[in-house]
Amino acid sequence: MTTDLRVLSPDDWDEWYGKLELAFGGVAESPEERTLWKDLTEPDRFIGAWDEDECVGTAGAFDFRLTVPGGAPVRAAGVTMVSVSPTHRRRGVLTSMMRRQLDDVRSWGEPLAVLTASEPDIYGRFGYGIATQQLRAEIDTSRVRLSVPEGTDDVRLRLVAPDAPAVREACEAVYAHEVAGRPGMLERRPGWERLMVLDPEADRKGSSPLQCVLARRDGEVVGYARYFNKPEWDAAGPRGTIELRDLAALDPAAYAALWQHLFAIDLTAKVVVRNRPVDDAWQHLVSDIRRCAVGLRDSLHVRLVDLGGALEARTYQAPVDVVFEVEDAFCPWNEGRWRLSGDSKGASCARTADAPDLRLSVRDLGAAYLGGVSLGSLAAAGRVRELRAGALAEASTGFASSSAPWLPHGF
Incomplete structure (x- = not known):
């Protein structure tokens, strides 16, 4: 079968994205999420596979800067939104898009291509290797205690509106400070800060709106945590869950103060984390790691172009x-x-x-x-x-x- 691969036209974006949603089950995303991805799309770095007048394949590559060992930010193509229509699978569409995309990445002078995979066995044949893992945990805060370092009590915490411009700016400054110190992190280019406060009501599934706490010392922001609170009750009483979205801090005391806050929120008995570094320091603060249900999952796949x-x-x-x-x-x-x-x-x-x-x-x-x-x-x-x-x-x-x-x- 022959398909026509072409650079995405802004006029075709809605149809193109609709085909992506269909390939991932056909459930439409919220208007807020769809708008964000449309705003972040760089059309000249995205392609579609067309069978006559029908879009049957999608793929894109954001222009990223990825931290590598040594701290340098290196240009990397962030491969994303890859899909093939159910009617056109196993006909070479994916291979043709991967071929075109890696040729493009090479022509752009980007030494790396990176992606996260819906299924981890897809991309090895195109030269991608699993380079990072994400740590997941469900921490029983009714049974697990924290041992915090000296200076934790000097940190002041304040609940704030997560999408307030000044709050987003303060959080992004803390995040940017961390980027150079850990390989695999991405410099957040303008617009990407919106992803971290995206909070469609339809996606909450019983949780609160996104909450944010800032950590301050001597009037300066030294950390933040963003999370959801999901109230739950059983016959014995409250059993709510805190679902952490992200957390960053400039020093151990601020870091510990934020975790102490998450552990101590009233009417909750669990903190759930879905994406933290495998060497995340909270594992050395808890009293009982066995009650934290720690697990790992593949995350960033890296391809040397x-x-x-x-x-x-x-x-x-x-x-x-x-x-x-x-x-x-x-x-x-x-x-x-x-x-x-x-x-x-x-x-x-x-x-x-x-x-x-x-x-x-x-x-x-x-x-x-x-x-x-x-x-x-x-x-x-x-x-x-x-x-x-x-x-x-x-x-x-x-x-x-x-x-x-x-x-x-x-x-």
């Missing part, structure tokens, strides 16, 4: 000088041998004819890229092959990150 440029864009926790032999059938310009030499100050990566030290696919290099997945772990699964003794340990140590990589919100 310009392999050399991507590996040069980050730094390395320990000196590394290795030759990779890389397999990349979908983007053959990446295939072959590359010598990576780097340390905590910078790196170079160029093609070489030298003998390889490690053999792996671009998918597994993408998984290890942000430092959250160990090359040694991949080797133990048979996905990385060591060809020079010691090269695996050297590369695994160099690629590691002192902070677990984390994607704070979807796109």
